[in-house]
Amino acid sequence: MLTACSDGNGTKSFHSSDEAIREYHGFLTTLRQNGKVSIQTLVKIVNEWRVLDDSVTSCISRDTVRKAHSYPFTVYHELNDSIHIELCRMAMSKQRTFHDLLYLREQTSSHVGDEELQQAVKEAQPFFASLDSLPIYNKGGKQAVLKRYLLFLQKSAKQGIHGKEDLLAFIKEEHLYFKSFLQYLPDFADDDIGDIRRNTEHCCREILRAADRKDLSHKDAMIYLSMRTNHRLLRNAQAAIEDLNSGRVKDEHTMHAYLLMMMQPFMTMDDLSVSVLSDKDKADLYKIADALPKEMDGLAKKLHLDKQRLSDMPMLMMKIYVTRL
Template structure:
């Protein structure tokens, strides 16, 4: 899961760089599409793993401007084909000696992925479609036990909305935030009550922080980020000590992530609506934060969303193009392709399937 997330973030940074949002030096090397490099005729090879891939690739190349539903269906077919090829390979005791065919399958696999990249970008896409695609292909989408466990925990997170956010000035808030993180590291997490107490107190501080986001625009808060990560690590140390279960740790921390991402995006959208973003630096930062649901929420997190959270994310996805149109006026970049980002995000996710 961590490897896929890192890959996703790397691809996203490349995509943002391409449209002038996030500049990083990067070289991208890709393999060109593979034809029948083995020298065998199609009829001879179609019952082999490579032949199966070649047949699917040939048919896929006839497609263009697929609707979202069509793209999703084709991706589902590809997973079936891929599973069939994998099963064939596992049954073939001589597979390891078929080096040329193995190389051909790898090249064909890359070619199929490149075709899906083409199809993802062949027509305008939406942010709602990005979320729908990630949720559809989540390996946890049909996990009934996971959904029931999430439903049992959701009332706790819903109750946080009725708790008052931290009240205090700019410096007081940062001091209180740092104190909570320091004490949590010192005392550790030693049970369910410690876990929920930390999440509740942190949530009150985080909401207060988001309410005055621009006050901290020029401040170095890397210590808070670093110490927050250490506190999260304490949760999993508690699981290692069997003071809470690993399942409990995973569920609570993933649902905490969902809540924070949604809160963060809402704060950004509200700030844009109020005209609080005035510099290119702020605009770049807000674009990056608004993209977090599509970058940081993996299949596990998406499977844990409550119906209300899904509604909120869908609404935010609908509002995002308008928010980016406002930020576009601040960026004044000639290489502005923000409208292409949903397609790029879908392309990136396909690369992780």
């Protein structure tokens, strides 16, 4: 289908904007001939489109003076909108699962093939792998755990982050308190933990401020923050599944919160977050994805929720993801 010349690294080289637009239109025509497609086929199509789209935009930007409301830009944008509509149609053409959603996001991430990013992630992985071996300190019960957690966050927010050593120390100690907090998660259903959330956000802002001051590289700030957030989202979802299966969750309010916790990794992880997942965390996330249908079905019955609407959640998330490509 792609008839233009290749430059050897996957992108296409067009001789003119007319040729690029014809190729883009031909791609759209082919998309419209597709019916129900597998997730593997959808991944292949999205990646082909991204290569073509980069080549087309590069060509028309070189070939013309940039005028947003003139040919070939108007035609390009019309075709691009139509291609997005077709990609969304194909994403919704079959029932999709959270496993499908994760696979699509993993395989079509804009960071695929970024060797510099992967090297930085590889260097950070031993640190994050060590966090799960930290002991749980729950002396004094849930209120003591909550108080220690909050005091740590308040102190960290006040002191700020002044380098990579501070960043690693913060993430390590935070995880120590976070692990203890998770032990009492169902018991905090009726407690106000807004101070924990607000102070955590404050600490994360301090990390970004450190990068702005050049006390910390922006690369380290973004990668370590993303990996830290991934770690927390995964442990939250795993704890939710374990608590539900053990019967620790009794009231409807907590069940609603746990439903959101299990879906949250798939709702909030962005392109960078998915790309910095370690092999182990990726495997854990696929396990969560595979466990979700059963857990959601059980909660749907207890909470009198529409089972079909819950089953459609991965498709809706997939549609949102494809729309934003």
